[in-house]
Amino acid sequence: MSFEPISPSSAGRAGKIALLVLPFLAGFLCMLLSFVPFSRIFGVEVAPAFGLIAVYYWAVQRPDVFPPYGVFAIGLFYDLLSAGPLGLWALVYLIIYGVVVSQRQLMIGRTFSLFWLGFLVSSVIAGFLGWVLASLYFGQVLSPGPVLVQMAATVALFPLFAKLFEQLLQRLLVQG
């Protein structure tokens, strides 16, 4: 192994930057995807929480390239765009992120179904937390139906997005 130069080559630096920016960008686009009116095609009312998939995936695989402030930003933009309680999903995503990062040793290198099961647990916690916080915020018990539908749809779509993120991660690692 040769000595690394003190200042990395420009390609290496670009790879580093890409490794920091692209996961966040992917998460951000996922968050925006929640607002695309897919319901028109299928008649399903609640958009899946694509942002949560991104948060969970990167928290397990590479929390070092997806820092907490990225999670916070995605949650915050989600709140701003959905016109719901400001900070609600930012808080929920951060809590999920913290829990998942602390438990990631359980899931690393195991089978995909365990990874998926972990996401199921995370989204149940996220949905429950979100529901409790929103109920407190609005001062009344909200119907849990929509959030259940949302989380079920999100869990069902998880493998698809996990595969996409995996592709992205591999590309980045090869580059970096």
Place this chain on the structure above:
Amino acid sequence: MVTLAAALLLLGRAETYVVDRARQVVTDLAAPLLELASRPVSAARRVVESTDQYAYVFDENERLREENARLLAWKEAALKLEAKVARFEALLNVQVDPSIGYVTGRVVGDSGGPFVETLIANVGSNQGVESGQAVIDSDGLIGRIVATGPEASRILLLTDLNSRVPVVVEPSQIRAVLAGDNSFWPRLEFLPAIAPISVGDRVVTSGDGGLLPPGLPIGTLVEADDGFLRVQTFSDRSRLDMIRVLQYEFPREIDAQDAPAVLQPVASEVQGETPSASTPSAAPAAEGGT
């Protein structure tokens, strides 16, 4: 970071101007992206719908024939009624409602979250959209504008927790408030204890409060399991695409009567005189009024 989010949650509860502004700016910035993304969605929906149509074309044809026969009878009745109404209006010198201008736009963004029922439309203040204006689609009222930016605006749906719309139940003309609670069917509130209404009655806007034009169709009454009277809206929330924002202006330009100038002399000389035969001192005011 967690405390910051929690603090924001508390701060946002106060609904400050900064929060509203931030929401609007973000919505405005995201609207072009969302519009781009919603195009293929609309195209896909058209494909799905057209295949649906091919599948049911015979049934549909049969149904339409029946409906056509029924509607011809209705047309006859409507023409008769129209003539009658025109005659009555002429007799009574009725002021016909001013025609309402509108802006047509597309829904580009879903609410995204499970606790809010709002949509993002691609028309904003540059097109003359203002907060409070009613939004309809081809079937009836869907909600109203709650925030506008230059190029995008947010629609609060009738089903949202914060939506309250004054309505009239036809044909009994009972007034009530239609309150959303995030379920598919908004609830009728403030009904009189004994109201001669029944399931299937039509619900339209009453125009009370002057914000929404009166008479916009909303839906029909249904009875829910929880005993509340709810409304099944005519418009299908999951199929909203093209929408129309109504630029209704409440008729405020009613000539104010010059009360003090008229009252003073009439009060002093009100001895069985008819109001039309006004006293000399009140004449200028009366002239101004006619």
